[in-house]
Amino acid sequence: MSSGLLNIGFGNFVATARVTAIVNPASSPMRRLREEARADKRLIDATQGRKTRAIIITDSNHVILSGIQAETLGTRFEAQEEDHAG
Numbered sequence: 001m002s003s004g005l006l007n008i009g010f011g012n013f014v015a016t017a018r019v020t021a022i023v024n025p026a027s028s029p030m031r032r033l034r035e036e037a038r039a040d041k042r043l044i045d046a047t048q049g050r051k052t053r054a055i056i057i058t059d060s061n062h063v064i065l066s067g068i069q070a071e072t073l074g075t076r077f078e079a080q081e082e083d084h085a086g
Contacts, residue, residue, distance in 0.1 A: 003015070003016070003017055003084070004016045004017075004080045004083065004084055005080075006019060006073065006076055006077055006080055007076060008046055008054075008056065008064065008066040008068060008073060009046065009047075009048075009066050009067050009068040010046065010047075010048040010050075010067060012046040012048075012066075014056060014058070014064060016077060016080050016081065016084075018058045018059050018060065019056060019057075019058060019059075019077065020057045020058055020059050021056070021057040022054055022055070022056050022057075022070050022073045022074055022077065023054070023055050023057070023070060024054065024055075024070045025052045025053070025054065025055045025065070030055055033055070033057075033063060034052075034055065034063060034065070037062070037063035042061060042062050042063055043062075043063050043064075043065070044062060044063070044064045044065070045065045046064055046065060046066055046067070047065050047066065047067040048067060050067035051067065052065045052066070052067065053066060053067055053068055053069045053070065054066040054068060054069060054070035054072075054073050055070075056073070
């Protein structure tokens with residue numbers, strides 16, 4: 001398990017070891033997930049006022065909103081994992 005930080009945009013980072021999933025926010029289940037997290041005070045908005053382009057789910061069940069595309073975050077996550085593996 002790596003201990004690096006994943007850049008989720010606009011000067012915000014999340015510990016890669018805590019990331020469970022990076023998903024696209026467009027589907028109805030993801031919208032419900034976001035609203036449930038907001039109601040339960042588990043939502044972290046890291047979009048800096050921009051459109052939400054990815055939702056990051058952590059092992060602590062927190063939901064983090066990012067203004068960076070999910071594909072871009074996935075690529076960054078993979079690169080971070082490779083850096084710590086080798």
